[in-house]
Amino acid sequence: MVQKTVLDNGIRILTERVPGAYSATAGFWVECGSRHEPSELSGVSHFLEHMLFKGTIHRSAPAIAKQIDSVGGALNAFTSSEYSCYYARVAGHDLPLAIDLLSDIILNSVIDLDELEKERRVILQELHMLEDSPEDCIHEMFARSFWQGNSLGRPVIGSMSSVQSLERHHLVDYLERFYGGGNLIICVTGDVRHDELVARIERLFNGYAAGKKPVSQTPPDGHSCIRSVFKDIEQVHFCLGCSAPPQTHDQRFAGNVLNTMLGGSMSSRLFQVLREERGMAYSIYSYLSAHSDVGALIVYAGTSAGDLQHAVNLVLKELSRFRQAEPMAAELQAAKDLLKGQFMLSLESTENRMTRLAKNEIYLGRVQSPADVVESLQRVSGRHILELARTYLRDDCINLQILGPIRGDAFPAVDMTLG
Incomplete structure (x- = not known):
């Protein structure tokens, strides 16, 4: 059973008690992410996420780590384009400790200057690590090109220059402006009692301001482009993508089914054709990158320079097939069965349930029951698949990014027409 309470300062509290669960997962979600940052502050959301674990007025950074370790729990965080999440998973009887810890880092972090400089070095090393990974680089190249001129095209982590230029006052101002009650969603699933949680949150956040909402963003258009960047490595990595439904659209379920058939599983078309039948790639997959107002369907593969053109043409051929005719009934049902099975298995995790609650609230403003998801x-x-393909898989937004030991002028012209 899902319960929801909204406090006077705008904090939304959602709980789902799971009978028989020994654990509880609590997530504090802040509805502000990298797409809401001005270019000169690129990476501030991610930097702040790191700093909130570096000590509060009540606990040092080692004390935070030792306290969660003392109960065998897990404490972590992540930042995306539209939100940041701070979460903890503990045994049900240790939930009060998890709530106190998460509340403390949100309410009382000191943003120590010495710790900030150390963490800046950590984030710069994280950037170097990403630059050393061609697979990570090609996904960033695609986002930058597809969403060119928009903050969605910038890496969540920021750039070398932006991370080096961020100062303490930038983080403090961002925290004070956007980490208010109106942007905060607290979700807890598992061994939890709603009324007890609400009372604890009311006590901890007494006097907490509502804060400001991030500035609304204009939905960007996807851009068509072919770009090749030389890098002296063994494989050629490429991302080929186009538009897709956003998180809020009714077609999102059809989008998930299409993606599953295309490259979202071992039995998918691309995995079977490029890997199993032709041995062109070890890693080949597709995925949906969906935001509140826009989305993209992206195919990634790593192959040899000699197989690049053939591999790209095979991907385009499969995309074109979705525009030309409805999928066979057996293939369609197999994809739906896979997604339904994965979804039902995910419900065994209180962490997955917590994430589902939060994303439902962020994107839909309501909770969609498991039965509704399966039915949808x-x-x-x-x-539905054919209509979606003809709406989103369009020639005017097909984007191809290539990274590897191949010069741009050495890559033959590719017919990007899907028909």
Whole structure:
């Protein structure tokens, strides 16, 4: 059973008690992310996420780590384009400790200057690590090109120059402006009692201001482009993508089914054709990158320079097939069954349940029951897939990014027309 309470300062509290669960997962979600940052502050959301674990007026950074370790729990955080999340997973009887820890880092972090400089070095090393990974680089190249001129195209982590230029006052101002009650969603699943949690949050956040909402963003258009960047490595890595439904659109379920058939599983078309039948790639997959108002369907593969053109053409051929005819009933049902099975298995994790609650609240403003999710997947028809493909898989937004030991002028012209 899901329960929701909204406090006077705007904090939304959602709980789902899971009978028989020994654990509880608590997540504090802040509805502000990298797409809301001005270019000169690129990476500030991610930097702040790191700093909130570096000590509060009540606990030092080692004390935070020791306290969660003392109960065998896990404490972590992540930042995306539209939100940051701070979460903890503990045994149910240790939930009060998890709530106190998470509340403390949100309410009382000191943002110590010495710790900030150390963490800046950590983040710069994180950037170097990403630059050393061609697979990570090609996904960033795609986002930058596809969403060119928009903050969605910038890396969540920021750039070398932006991370080096961020100062303490930037983080403090960002924390004070956007980490208010109106942007805070607290979700807890597992061994939890709603009324007890609400009372604790009310006590901890007494006097907490509502804060300011981030400035609304204009939905960007996806851009068509072919770009090749030389890098002296063994493989050629490429991302080929186009538009897709946003998180809030009714077609999102059809989008998930199409992605599963395309490259979202071992039985998918691209995995079977490029890897199993032709041996062109070890890693080949597709995924949806969906935001509140826009989305992208992206295919990634790592292959040899000699196989690059053939591999790209095979991806384009499979995308074109979705535009030309409805998928066979057996293939469609297999994809839906896979998604339904994965979804039902995910419900065994209190962490997955917590994340689902939060994203439902962020993108839909309501909770969609597991039965509704399964029913929505089952309703996806071949006609829905065809309509989605003809709406989103368009020539004017096909984007291809290439990274590897191949010069731009050495890559033959590719017909990017999907028909």
